[in-house]
Amino acid sequence: MAEVERVSYRVGDTVILDDVSLSFASNRFNVILGPNGAGKSTLLKIATGLLEPTAGTVRYGERAVSEYAAPALARKRAVLSQRVELAFPLDVEDVVLMGRYPHYGRTPSKRDREIVSRALDIVGMTARRRQRYTTLSGGEQQKVQLARVLAQIWNYDEPREPKYLFLDEPTTSLDVHYQLHLLDVARGLLGYECTVIAILHDIAMALQYGDAFFIMDRGRLAYETRDAAAIPVELVERVFRVRASRVVDPSDGQGLWRFML
Secondary structure, three states: OEEEEEEEEEEOOEEEEEEEEEEEOOOOEEEEEOOOOOOHHHHHHHHHOOOOOOEEEEEEOOEEHHHOOHHHHHHHEEEEOOOOOOOOOOEHHHHHHHHHHHHOOOOOOHHHHHHHHHHHHHOOOHHHOOOEHHHOOHHHHHHHHHHHHHHHOOOOOOOOOOEEEEEEOOOOOOOHHHHHHHHHHHHHHHHHOEEEEEEOOOHHHHHHHOOEEEEEEOOEEEEEEOOHHHOOHHHHHHHHOOEEEEEEOOOOOOEEEEEEO
16 A cells, blocks of 8 residues: 655645545555645655655555665556656667566566566557657657556566556546557556556546545645545535536446536
């Protein structure tokens, strides 16, 4: 289990996170929601060990994240951001191989290259493995980056240790097809001792994929639940500053949200 214990973060006199404590559900799809400026990305950076909190602790199981050496932490968790820019014209396969850097010494093994091939197959990019990464569309580049983080925390056919995949608004600027594909792949990891923690802006999509929900507001945890239907309408209206209503989709009986200013 990944736990955030009384975490705060300040820059000068500005409080960005204020005494946040939460536990992400193991082997589940955890979603962090909130408006711009709520502290979501800062929380994610601290949870991944990329940023040191002003106060508080993050733990993966019984071990504090701060106790991990960089290579061990990289084998434990991976982070997929909105967009990763590369200055060098690397082939797709070489970009995915970057995810295996924490696992090998001077040169990748046959096993490392097999994992890269499998990761490319999972995201549907095998046919592009020799293509220059910079010539791909934005959606295709994000699929390659997803393959990279899959390769980094590969857990499919080896002794399964708990791993963590963090997604920082990974579907931003992607069309619906790529959004669904990326989130489907992420959900597929849940059966392999992998916990997914994602920041998503699209509330409807978050409720479709999520198992546990954490709503941030002005640097604090405003609400958490494992039941999407339990999220109060008045809370959504207050936090997101919109008029909101929940309706039922007659095709499957699932709840949907509608928003107005």
